[in-house]
Amino acid sequence: MTDINLKRLTSVDPSEIFQTEIFENIKYTSFYFIESIDHEGAANFANILEKALGQNASNNLDSNVKYKILKFWVLRLKLFGFECLDTRERINLFKTNIVDILSNDLDFKEAVFRYIDVFETPSLVIEITKGYINALASSQIILGEGVAKFQKDDFQPTVSNWLKQYQYSINQKATNLKPSAFEVINFLNKDTNVKYLSHSERKILNSLLELYNWLISPLVYVDSKSSIQESQYISRQKFEIPKEVFQSVQSVQTHVPLVEPVIPKPATAKPLMEVRDIQTVSAPVFQKPKEVFKIESPPPPVMPAKPAVRPVNEASKYKMMSGDTGLPGLKIWNNNPPTEYKKPAVDIDKKLEDLKKKL
């Protein structure tokens, strides 16, 4: 559909472009690009349409209205595909089409914002917007039909001159604050040349000054974001646990009794495994935590119903270690446990003598 239209559009005679069928078809295709979010296609179609339109030389009222509407579509498509235009085309929109864009109620700011939003460096964004401000400041497009009235005051109502006047009114206040809606209203109410403007021209001037204000400081959002990031509070809190998380952890700690491991002090240490018999060892008592929250925790280790029976050879080792004194010796050992384990020294000389005797 669009390819056919593009081919037809490039070969169509400018006088035929206003025929109802072609005119409606152009609008249909233009909106198709917007609806399908085809920014590049929109920018290309806008350029082709602009060339096809050329300069309207017709005196026909109907053709004039249709020409105006198609110009509106050229601008609408260009703004939609703003990021796909080249730098010259973008600057040109500011320099030569600014009044048309604002009078057609098109959202220039949104298009520019979408474009500059991709740049991460604020300095780069400011550099770009400075270029747009310069383009506006040098625009010689007339904003004000009653030129004769302005001539009395020796004022030419170009975009450039309106901005100079506005800038002058801001500078008079000599504040470091960035201009806002207040400055715009103040200028529109107090400037002597504004009174010659019609209602619609005044609205356009209002939109122009708002756009100008925004271009001066387009990073309002980014500024506030970075100021938060760079604030001392954030940097100080950076590596701390968030307050909410900390509180929730505390509440869990107060509700769920933690089973702390019993670490006996060396001086009053008791053996972790109480020896009741030479061949039996009691198992450590497993304390199950109270189920306050239904949190699925790994199952507790399966404990044997009966304590494990120590093998005989193990028991004999134990006997040896306790001084080979038998049960009474173990009782002594249990009543006076050693504070530290000392490996019994092996009397090698005695063993050698025994071996010699045997031999």
Next chain:
Amino acid sequence: MNLQDLDIKEIIVSMPDLAYLTMRLAPQEVGRVVSVLYEGLQTGLEKTLSQNIKDPDLAFKIFYEEISKQLISIETDLAITKLTEKFDINLFLQKVFV
């Protein structure tokens, strides 16, 4: 009341300032505006009839609310917003019901 035969586009175009704005829109957009207006009008009519409202001011309020709700849903960009801003609901209702 049957609203199916109502040519809403014709009513919109007959309103002052709206003819140009409607002509400016793409056919798809006009279709969208017409359908949401139709929806708003239909819902408004059903509400006024079911609640047996005879006060014209209250009836207007209901229609205004319903049509506004529908119009808000299609505010895709300024081109349509401009049209909805200038859309005169009172005049619209007068044309339909008087």
